Each structure stands twice: as C-alpha cells, then as structure tokens.
Amino acid sequence: MNGPGFESTRSASADSIPHWLWNALPLVGIVLLGWDPLVVVLLYWLEFGVRLLLNAPKIMLASGDRTGRLPDDVGCWPDGPTIRLGTAWLAILSVVVYGLAYLVVTSGSPLWSVFGEITLSRSGAGEIAAGTMVLTVGAMLGSQLLAFRTEFLGKCEYERVTPAIQFVRPIGHLWLFFLVLLFASGHTVFDGNPMMLATVLILFKTAGDVLARRGLRIQPPSEAARSRTESFTPTAPPNWTGEPxxxxxxxxxxxxxxxxxxxxxxxxxxxxxxxxxxxxxxxxxxxxxxxxxxxxxxxxxxxxxxxxxxxxxGGLEYHIYPTGIAIYNTRHETVVRFVPYHTIEDCTCYRGVLPRALGLSSVCLRLEEPPSGARDGRFRTVFSSRESASFGADDDDVDVMLRALPVTEAQRARELIDNHHRQRQTEAKTA
Structure with a gap:
C-alpha cells in the first residue's frame, strides 16, 4: 500500500543497495592489501565523524517548526533553505557531545592503537594503507555530500524536520558504532580467520545501518503542525507596538x-x-x-x-491586533509568527533577577495544548517514520515570549492581550 508518508517495499530495498555495496568495499582492502580487520572498524569510525560534521549544517537548515524568517536567518538562495544562525549553538553542541562520546570510547579500545600505527608508520605498507584510508574518507565525504544535496536539500527534507529532531538523529548511528566496536574488541574467536571476522562485521554493521536509516527517515507528517497552518495579513494598524x-x-x-x-x-x-x-x-x-x-x-x-x-x-517588533499577536521582522518585512487569541491559554508577565535590575519585563503567552499532544510527548515518536515531523517543535511553539520590554510597556501589552482574549471567549460563547 502506497500513499503520502509511505514508501513501497521495492523502493526501500533499492535504496538500501548502495549501503550494502559501500560497506562491503573494505573487503577489498583486507583481500588485496592485507588490512587488519580492525581497520574495517576504523573506516566506520571515520564514517561517523563525516556524518557528525554534516549534521551541524543540517541542524541550522532544519525549518520544520518555522512559519516565518527571523532577522538572523540567512537565505541560501531565492526560494531555497534558510540558515538559522540562532541554532548554531545546537549544531556546536551536537559536535561536542557526540564527538566526545565516541572519542572517549575508542581511545581505550584496540582501534586507537591501529589508528596510531597507520598514521605514524613510515614503511611502504603503512603509507599504502594510510593513502588508501585517505581516499576512502574522501569517498565517504563525497557520498555523504551527494546524499545531503539530493535528499536533505533536493527533496526538501529540511522543511519537514526540526532542529531538535535533527540533533537526535545521529544517536542511532552512534549506538550502532558502539555495538560494532564492542563486537570487534572481542575478535579473539576469529584470530585464525580474519576474513570471517571482517565479513561478520560488515554484515552486522550494514544491516544495522539500513535499519537505522529507515527508522530515522523523516517522512511528510500525517497532519500539518498547528504552527504551520496559521497565516496572517494585517488589515488595520496595530493597537500596540513594542520592540525588545x-x-x-x-x-x-x-x-x-x-x-x-x-x-x-x-x-x-x-x-x-x-x-x-x-x-x-x-x-x-x-x-x-x-x-x-x-x-x-x-x-x-x-x-x-x-x-x-x-x-x-534588533530586527523584531511585537504588534498587537484585534485578532492576535504578530512578531514582525523589520529586516525582511515579514511576519515571523502570528498567535491568534483563541490559541492562548494564559498570559503573564515574567521578570527575572537581571531584568528586574534593568527595569525590564517579558510577556509570556502560554498556548493551549496542540491536538497532536506536542507538549507532553515531544520526543515520543522521534524514530517513527510517519509522525516524526508532526511534533517536536521548538519552545516557541509552546510558549511565546515578548522579551525585554520596559515594565510599563509589558503591563500594557498584557492588559490588551487579556482584554482581546476575554472578548474572543465571550464572542465564541455567544456564537
């Protein structure tokens, strides 16, 4: 059965063929160059590093939870993806967290000594092995860049994934690498038959890679997220305007x-x-x-x-209209976010220690529970092939903050929002 969000078994199987072929290539190095089977694991170790580096720009390009452009968004090309500079910290965090995890584990394994021997060897065999490794890593990088271009950008996957989901996607590949490393560390059973060890490693890793790829695939959501269905075109001047x-x-x-x-x-x-x-x-x-x-x-x-x-x-303005609140981008002259009054559950003024010292306050809009239950189960179906893009939005989709306003302006904005909210509730009841 085929339809939106589903793929046929034939297409899924055909999509897995390149992974089987790629993971089988190290057999050539073992047969022709006499590699130690642990070199196969070293190749997989380098492959995860390539994946990890490419995951950083994917996080900054993910826009599945965005309705408009913030001033720090940089468009790659007209009608193309947008680099979200505000998510750079999450991209850096992914490199630090995942990188530290797999470096710490491998530094205490036999794999680390193999890596040192290959990089430091001055013999002819060592130079051949090192050169082959460099070529292999270059091929890995080219393959991943091609997939990045054809799938993430070409098939507009960036429009269906949020930065939070993209951040957790390498977890499956990381655990798979750990399992492969643990299996390879106990290779004494295969000491007399390194070809058998390499074959088992390749089959184990490739099967897990295909399963992880299918499980972490981002499909179109079965139901459009609420934040992507709201639209707004102002028909009258706002009742109140403020800026952070x-x-x-x-x-x-x-x-x-x-x-x-x-x-x-x-x-x-x-x-x-x-x-x-x-x-x-x-x-x-x-x-x-x-x-x-x-x-x-x-x-x-x-x-x-x-x-x-x-x-x-520096490029944001907050506008209060009779129908809702708009966050306006003065740099690109677009509405970043529009919040209708009927979606607001509560409205309060928030003041922290430093804002109090600076005479500032923020207006916090608590939104009603979305139909998809995003607030209570944001990571409930991260690895689902059909629902992973229909939830997991940023905190902006749960709480909307009108930040760093003077206290008097924040209080005035809250009063206007409360009045409009009550008026909308009264109109809904009478209707």
Missing amino acids: SVRALTLVWTPVIAAGSVLAVSLTLGLYGLLILDVAGQPYTGVLALGGMFLVATIGLTAFGVVVLRRRY
Missing part, C-alpha cells in the same frame, strides 16, 4: 554566551586536541598551539553569539 531592548538582552546574555563558549572550547580542544597529539606521539609539543587555538576559538564563538543575539532581536 537589545542593549539589555546583550548585557544579560553575553556572560552566559562567554561561559558556554569557554566550556565548549575546553571540552572540544582539550579532548580532541590531546587525543590527536597522543596518537601523533607528540603529547607536549603542541600544547602551546592548542592554547592559541583555545583563545582564538573562545573569542570567536563569544563574538559570534553576541552578533547573532543582536541581529536576531
């Missing part, structure tokens, strides 16, 4: 961004860099270089975060 205080937001968030940058750079360079120096046999001579990279990367990430913060909120 960019200076105050910068003062509040810059220390947080700086602390996060220091932590991210420390974890990344501290572990990645030291492990690489350890493999290269130079654990101390590169410390000064790592220190310089640490300083430059920390300053760069902090500056990038502050620029994105100012760019995002």
